Amino acid sequence: MNISEVGGKFGLSQDTLRYYERVGLLPRVNRTKGGVRDYTEEDCKWVEFIKCMRNVGLPVEVLIEYVALYQLGDETLQTRKELLIEQRKQLAVRLEEMQSTLERLDTKIDRYEQWTYAKDKLQRRPFN
Amino acid sequence: MNISEVGGKFGLSQDTLRYYERVGLLPRVNRTKGGVRDYTEEDCKWVEFIKCMRNVGLPVEVLIEYVALYQLGDETLQTRKELLIEQRKQLAVRLEEMQSTLERLDTKIDRYEQWTYAKDKLQRRPFN
DNA sequence: GATTGACTTGGAGTTAGCTCCAGGTGCCAT
DNA sequence: ATGGCACCTGGAGCTAACTCCAAGTCAATC
Numbered sequence: 253m254n255i256s257e258v259g260g261k262f263g264l265s266q267d268t269l270r271y272y273e274r275v276g277l278l279p280r281v282n283r284t285k286g287g288v289r290d291y292t293e294e295d296c297k298w299v300e301f302i303k304c305m306r307n308v309g310l311p312v313e314v315l316i317e318y319v320a321l322y323q324l325g326d327e328t329l330q331t332r333k334e335l336l337i338e339q340r341k342q343l344a345v346r347l348e349e350m351q352s353t354l355e356r357l358d359t360k361i362d363r364y365e366q367w368t369y370a371k372d373k374l375q376r377r378p379f380n
Numbered sequence: 381m382n383i384s385e386v387g388g389k390f391g392l393s394q395d396t397l398r399y400y401e402r403v404g405l406l407p408r409v410n411r412t413k414g415g416v417r418d419y420t421e422e423d424c425k426w427v428e429f430i431k432c433m434r435n436v437g438l439p440v441e442v443l444i445e446y447v448a449l450y451q452l453g454d455e456t457l458q459t460r461k462e463l464l465i466e467q468r469k470q471l472a473v474r475l476e477e478m479q480s481t482l483e484r485l486d487t488k489i490d491r492y493e494q495w496t497y498a499k500d501k502l503q504r505r506p507f508n
Numbered sequence: 509g510a511t512t513g514a515c516t517t518g519g520a521g522t523t524a525g526c527t528c529c530a531g532g533t534g535c536c537a538t
Numbered sequence: 539a540t541g542g543c544a545c546c547t548g549g550a551g552c553t554a555a556c557t558c559c560a561a562g563t564c565a566a567t568c
Contacts, residue, residue: 254514254515267556268557270517271556274517283516286515286563286565287516287564288565289515304481308478311554312554332492333489333492333493340489347475347482350474353435353436353471354468354471354475356432360464364461365461383545395527398547399526399527414535414546415533416534416546440526
């Protein structure tokens, strides 16, 4: 698979894929004799994984470290696990924040619903 | 309340508060005769609201628009409501992404748990 | 064998969102 | 009234994460 196919498949630009590889966010992809990237199945799995993690905000820096550890082999299993646990923890925190903010927005929207509904009745306009 | 008190209360730097006000992310705060910001209760509510929304990733640009609409008065109730609904929608999407990614991480961590557990038994190391 | 188009690289540029700084002012305590 | 401190403003600088660009190469087609 070449870079445009992979980009198309995962919704990433070629520039982004090259950038990811350059900074070590993806393990180095093999080239054809001509120097063109030739993504294997495993490369694609990495791309998908990285995309997924970036999507929910894991920092590039952290993912670079994860990839680097991976490339060091089994010695780093424990460290990688801890890294993932830490990121999972932070993700859970953000998730909860988002959940409660979502509810807050719902409440707020509800109030808007009422105000716009009773708009012509000269309702007092509370905060926001 | 002055800027350092508000900053302390909500965990925002003075620079950030000034920046927020400068770009219109907060309604203009009144000054004392000396020119020093004097936050009212309502100002504080705005600060808290904005902080909360920024925390879950609503773009500054969008919040600026919301504040601007608010300042235009009741004419914009409908528009503001729609803005909130749109942001709520996007938040819900991200929330779901995060939820499934969290589960994915849990699965992955589980597998790490097993590998590190059975590490000395020369287990094969699968992808990641 | 010349042209075309997709790829390559290294490096510069961009965007969002702050964060820092210099130079200035007001207020309070000495 | 003078020193020190917290505040002010406008503007420059910074970080993360891309995104764009120029100049070059290769492979396939005319």
